[in-house]
Amino acid sequence: MNRSSARGFARVAFSGAASAAVAALVVTPTVSWAAVTGTRSKPAVQDCGLPPASIKPKSLVLACADAGEIGVNLEWRTWGSGRAFATGVYTWHVCTPSCAASNKWEKAAATFTLEQPAQTKDGWLFEKLVVDIAGRLPSGMPKQLVFIWKPVPRS
Numbered sequence: 259m260n261r262s263s264a265r266g267f268a269r270v271a272f273s274g275a276a277s278a279a280v281a282a283l284v285v286t287p288t289v290s291w292a293a294v295t296g297t298r299s300k301p302a303v304q305d306c307g308l309p310p311a312s313i314k315p316k317s318l319v320l321a322c323a324d325a326g327e328i329g330v331n332l333e334w335r336t337w338g339s340g341r342a343f344a345t346g347v348y349t350w351h352v353c354t355p356s357c358a359a360s361n362k363w364e365k366a367a368a369t370f371t372l373e374q375p376a377q378t379k380d381g382w383l384f385e386k387l388v389v390d391i392a393g394r395l396p397s398g399m400p401k402q403l404v405f406i407w408k409p410v411p412r413s
Contacts, residue, residue, distance in 0.1 A: 299339050301375035301382035307407045311380055313337060314344075318370070320389070320405060326351040327403075329370050329389065342372040342384065348391050348403075366393025383407075 302311035306322035314334040321327040332346040348368035353360050368391045372384035387405040395401065 300337065301339065301384050303342075303372055303384045304380070304407060309380060311383055318387070320387075320403070326357070329368070332370060340373070340375060344370040346370055348389055348393075366391050366395055368392060
């Protein structure tokens with residue numbers, strides 16, 4: 259099932275975990291590029307397709323509509339012109355008995371690969387994220403998630 263938000267984010271793989279609103283979760287960049295943008299030799303990433311772009315963020319919100327899935331504790335092993343690779347933790351909101359009534363979160367070890375750098379008006383940005391989950395997951399939840407981020411056009 260595909261899900262998308264008005265923020266220019268499209269999710270290609272459905273995680274199977276329902277999610278609920280989580281207040282104000284944002285990317286924690288190591289290097290922020292509010293004024294300076296990514297270069298061809300070092301593309302940046304925009305969390306959910308929104309500025310500011312960053313290089314080697316410590317976290318990424320994966321479910322942009324409600325922040326019900328988040329990559330955290332990201333440790334970037336490589337950050338090159340065509341791909342960036344990190345290890346970290348995939349976390350998701352558990353919606354039992356319902357998303358609104360639950361504050362429970364689960365987590366699993368995962369790798370995070372950024373791919374497909376593209377030239378944009380905000381500089382060079384990675385537009386694809388592949389999350390390979392190594393840890394234990396609930397039945398029916400896929401081990402690989404693919405996210406496509408397209409920068410949000412400025413008005």
